[in-house]
Amino acid sequence: MANMHLTPTQFVPEAHREETVGTVPSNLESRRHQMFPVLTEAEIKKLQRFGTVRTYHNGVRILEAGHTTFGMIVTLSGRIAISRYDGLGNSWPITEHGRGEFTAEVSQLAGRPTLVNAFAVGDVEALVIPPESLRALVIAEAELGERIVRALILRRVGLLEANSGGPVLVAPENSQRLHQLRSFLTSNAYPHTVLDPKEDEQARSLCEYYQPAPEDWPLVVCPDGSVKKNPSNADMGRCLGLLPDLDEDKVWDVIVVGAGPAGLATAVYAGSEGLSVLALEQRAYGGQAAASARIENYLGFPTGISGGALAGRAYVQAQKFGVEVAIPAPANRLICDTYPLEVQLAEGKRVKARTVVLSCGARYRRPALDNIAQFEGRGIYYWASRIEANLCKSEEVILVGGGNSAGQAAVFLSGHASKVHMVIRGEGLKATMSTYLIERIRATPNIVLHTHTEIVRLDGDDEGLKGVQLRNKRTGEESACDVCRVFLFIGADPNTDWLGDCGVDVDAQGFIRTGHDVTKAQCRANFDEGIYPKDQPVRAALETSVPGVFAIGDVRAGSTKRVAAGVGEGAQVVSQIHAFLANLPLAV
Template sequence: MSLQSANDSRNDSLRETASRSAMHPRHEQTFPELTPAEIDRMRRFGEVRRYHDGDTLFETGKTGPGMFVILAGHVAITQRDGLGHVSPVVEQGPGQFLGELGQLSNRFALVDGHAEGEVECLLIPPERLRALLVAEADLGERIMRALILRRVSLIQGGVGGPVLIGAANSGDVVRLQGFLTRNGYPHHLLDPAQDKDAAELVARSAPQPADLPLVVTPDGSILRNPSEVEIARAMGMLAAVSPDKLYDVAIVGSGPAGLSTAVYAASEGLSVAVLDARAFGGQAGASARIENYLGFPTGISGLALTARAYNQAQKFGAEIMIPVSVKTLECGCEDGNFSLTLDDGAPLRAKAIVVASGARYRRPQMTNLEKFEGRGVWYWASPIEARLCAAQEVILVGGGNSAGQAAVFLSAHASKVHMVIRGGGLGASMSRYLIERIESTPNIELLFNTEVVSIEGAPDASLERAQLRSRLSGETSWMPIRNVFLFVGADPATGWLDGCGVALDRAGFVVTGATSAQHQRPVTLLETTVPGVFAVGDVRSGSVKRVGGAIGEGAQVVAALHGYLADSLTAAPAPCREQASVR
């Protein structure tokens, strides 16, 4: 199939989708029409702009100016993919509004908007849009729902965002697809083995195999096997950090605990920065289904749950920066504030810090493990990885809840899931409902007292087989396998705290609630040994390591933040003191 044929097919699909959605109740929610009274209530948040026929209101790949409410005329929404193709998306007229989730946080527009005839609009910039969503509760609910549904439609249709060109089973394609998917960013993939024009583009632009995959941005720029940071900057997902801005609180980590802190802190008027090295949601965001979280009796995927919190935090004005790695924390001295050193060397300043960095996936002792990471060895199970192992046998290592959720999810795609558990049972580490489901799933095989000790593959680095060993008899055997999923726990991500005096326990988790020489007031339950530095969620020593517990701690820490910030206004800055970490 040529690029033009593929584009025609996508256009037909978009038209069919639009036709179906017009008869579906959600079409009215995605493209609601506002009444004159509702528009009048919105006028105080924006200003009237006029456009002539053919004028551009917003442009793909450039920062959107905000949300447009059409007062008169019509605007055509189209999508272009960087390969020279333009596709119609929708046309909107009086009483409707233009925008999607990116308009909440000054992100690049994902589509183009052009005036058809003379157009008059009310333009509401991002900061005023957030104020509108909060001040006008009923109207804000309708607008927020529409913004979310529009982003969902763009993702499902592959509209907006970059074009990935490479083999679907390539480790780097999976890496980039996973990054974009987990951050809720639309994209689509073309395989040069099946598309002649894509193959020609590869021949022109990627002379070396290491150049693949190619990423084509909407403006036609070509990135060769980019890092997550490179693609994020090219797509406007990552804004520059202002060295002059002082936040009330910087939250390191955007899992359930970090997002909960962000929502409650931002909704109570604090200026909030959230930083994460990969994607919002943390390990919970990779869970196929969470069934024991309050209020979701039928279960909800980790991505869906944490995406709601991510959108909610942006609604209240939290600035979320992904992907950004924090290298060091410098404790407050002269001015009593803190400074985070980011991966590009830039500083980010805050009055208080919340450590919500969670844990990194543990790498078990396994021969050739690093060689096959991202090429048959996976630390999470999403639809992307499930597609790669369709109708195949897979190995899943682990006996906790995350492993159980992944095993059940993969059993719907793989022909068989060999669940390898070091211990002799699941009762001590897994919820009962998951054990019962696993035991009733015919294509899940439980291998107790067993471990994977080695993996091997072909010269092209694709995984071919795994060696298993019985922990009782010591006997080994090889199993032909192309995908191994590892859910063997995680180690706390606390290396960036070294040198600041934050005490850690022997396992490296952050100690909270303990008094140190630096404290000049009573210590709160979630405060570390450094005043003004708090810890929540899985990274905290003694936490329950559950989504519900993490969210509860995120809400609880905001009260402690208010107390600390109020005290710091009147107290003289304490001098920095060195304090060894407890390991």
């Protein structure tokens, strides 16, 4: 990977430097009044204690995409012109803000770099509110804060729907790494543009200039104009401000490892109660739940909600309460022989905390097929988002798995693929899937269930998967299936192998023991060694064998593997954290 930098118009043909497009995607036009609200004079007066009044002369660039970090800018006089910008010099007008209108979207709750440019139209007087004051505002002024946060969310949705702004990914269509980066960005609800050098003039010019080798794909142009060759997810995180520069000397009240539903629940409740919280996520907030096309048994959503929407709301909620979320920030070691506790990240940095909550979930299982890695992202997928759905339009696909996630994915993909072949090793779905999903699958004519069946071979070449060989376990009969897309939902293993140095107790399957299970395991071990202590230490229900370290969600032994259960444990653990912190010596 290499870093370079473009001048703003270096690869931009003159005709492309400014395009006039619809300011709001058509499906959001009816909510324009919520996306761009006009504050009343009374509301502007309420905001004044949270910010500082500044003056900008005509033509001054107030915000620069990819560079400027801020909270919210409220126009008091004059006008501020807002436009999307993609790092290649392309600009698209969005709107102009007059008196009582404000500039910001969800990134500004955390003080991330802006995705838009803003220029003063005429002399402008504006109220500038920094991120920490913006968070204080939306909490202190509940009704006004609700309107502001709704506008911030809708503006991000607008950027995503417009499919412009943010980084530009340049690569041939079948690039394996291109799909992986797109999936990373999409999972984190980050707008981006994909250009194929065979089809786009700007992309060709960029490739002619940088002459990428096969291992350099994709070229990525960050919003600030810097160019990276085949960046890692961590490089992308830094490029976009998703991965902040964490202070190794700061001691957090809580470090949450894993930002799935359970971890986000802990972050929200702990942050709302005044604890300092750092959430570390290795790929994308929401975890595996975010890949669910529709969750229909989550309390309060009778018509269902997509996993992505639920996770996105929780992520914004965490930012609202001042939680620092670092993505991607995989933890690879927990250090418990000193206090405060330390979490070592994959890149070597260590962060400190008084308590650690393990909500690190699980890793996708791979079937034992020799060449599976060759086709990951080019025919083999472990989730089913809009990106994958668009790839398999009018194609036949195979989906392997019989759990709820597999059922949701099958129903979702059936709306795009011509046929979904659902492959399971057992004799039916009743033992592993909710009844409502089984009924829906039965009612969907283009989903075909294949029982007692498994994949035994993958066929393809450097361009991707071309077909698979299926075997019926009962008859031994094998058959070839000419499909180019296979979706694997065959479960996951607990992500706990990185905890060995700390001595966190796990069961035979690798799931983390907590509370009474820890006490029972230690009593058994002591008995086997002939030790009979009078008093066993009493642990909180979600506390592990290591004091101050808690486990919640799917990674915890005995947990119910459901979104609602994970969220419940995420909320429950906060009271146990408070109790632990209350008993610490004052000097700690």
